[in-house]
Amino acid sequence: MACESFSEKLDAYVDGELPAAQEKELATHLRGCAPCAADALERVQMKQSVADAGKYYEPSAEFRKKIEGSVRTRSKHGSFWGWQVVALPAALVLIISLSMGFLVSREKAKRDRVYSELADLHVATLASATPVDVVSTDRHTVKPWFEGKLPFTFNLPELAGSDFSLVGGRVTYLQQTPGAQLIYRIRKHEISVFIVQDRGADAASWASDPLSLLSFTFETWSKNGLRYFVVGDTSAADIDALSRLLRDAG
Numbered sequence: 001m002a003c004e005s006f007s008e009k010l011d012a013y014v015d016g017e018l019p020a021a022q023e024k025e026l027a028t029h030l031r032g033c034a035p036c037a038a039d040a041l042e043r044v045q046m047k048q049s050v051a052d053a054g055k056y057y058e059p060s061a062e063f064r065k066k067i068e069g070s071v072r073t074r075s076k077h078g079s080f081w082g083w084q085v086v087a088l089p090a091a092l093v094l095i096i097s098l099s100m101g102f103l104v105s106r107e108k109a110k111r112d113r114v115y116s117e118l119a120d121l122h123v124a125t126l127a128s129a130t131p132v133d134v135v136s137t138d139r140h141t142v143k144p145w146f147e148g149k150l151p152f153t154f155n156l157p158e159l160a161g162s163d164f165s166l167v168g169g170r171v172t173y174l175q176q177t178p179g180a181q182l183i184y185r186i187r188k189h190e191i192s193v194f195i196v197q198d199r200g201a202d203a204a205s206w207a208s209d210p211l212s213l214l215s216f217t218f219e220t221w222s223k224n225g226l227r228y229f230v231v232g233d234t235s236a237a238d239i240d241a242l243s244r245l246l247r248d249a250g
Contacts, residue, residue, distance in 0.1 A: 003036055010040050030215050031233050034127040037215060041119055114175065119216050121172055122192040122231045125181065132168030132183055142169050146180055154180065154195050154226060155250030163187070164242055174229075184242060191232035191242060198227040219243045 006029050012018045013026050030037045125131045134145040139156035147153065149171050159166060167183040172194065179196035217239045219230045230243050 003033060006030075006033075006036055007039065010036070010043055013040065027215060034123040038120060038123055041116065041216075115218055117174060118192075118194060118218065118229055118231050121174070121181065121194070122216070125170070125172075125183070125192060126190055131170070133170040135168040137166050139166060142166060142182070145169065146171070150178055150180060152197055152226060154224075156182070157245035157249040159245070162241070162245065163238075164191075164245070186234060186238050186242070189232055189234035189238070191230060191234060191239065193242070193246065194229040194231070196227050196229075198222045198225055221247065223247065 006026055009018060009022065009026055013023060018026065030040055134142055136142050139158070143154070143156050146169065156166070163186050165185050167185050167190070169180055169182040172179055172181040174194060174196050177196055179194055182193040182195070184191045184193060215233045216231055217234070217236045219239050221228055221243070228243070228246060230239050230246070232239055
């Protein structure tokens with residue numbers, strides 16, 4: 001019944017139309033309710049996709065100036081062939097602009113799908129009765145467990161002196177590709193670290209800075225042919241701190 005009450009407010013929440021008190025209450029509920037968090041994430045992604053679609057064919061200021069210039073040139077010379085000469089570059093600019101806009105939007109949609117899948121995997125893992133297959137706080141126990149289960153190896157950081165603790169790990173699949181999922185804990189928050197083989201062609205399209213989406217924060221980078229994703233509902237500072245430890249490991 002509580003979930004039904006919160007579910008009715010999700011549309012207003014993602015639109016930023018809830019009163020501050022209700023927004024805070026719903027945000028707290030989302031951190032502890034996997035189904036509602038997944039539902040809210042889906043609505044945010046749908047809203048973003050609609051917004052992006054509306055910008056596909058929005059002309060740039062430069063393109064507007066070229067069109068205005070071509071119209072003035074036609075009026076001045078009154079020549080059919082002169083108009084063709086001017087219109088051809090403008091048409092090429094339009095085609096190139098639309099093509100570039102389509103490619104950028106397609107890459108963003110691809111990244112959003114990956115982030116959505118990561119969030120789903122993170123939520124599903126924490127909601128599971130057995131979130132990890134190897135349970136240990138010792139990195140020297142967790143790392144060897146993955147040997148023979150994945151086509152790559154990786155290093156885990158030493159956590160002594162930090163606020164983080166290792167819970168364990170499991171084999172997972174991201175976009176049908178096998179990878180490692182590690183669970184770390186800081187205070188009362190669990191953070192997922194996903195490690196998969198990097199696709200070099202997509203490397204330049206990923207932003208390295210932390211990204212916040214709804215109640216989750218993401219950070220990603222590439223190292224030694226592997227792509228790392230860190231996902232959690234804790235602060236961006238915590239996500240970045242764990243990411244730094246992982247980058248420095250080994």
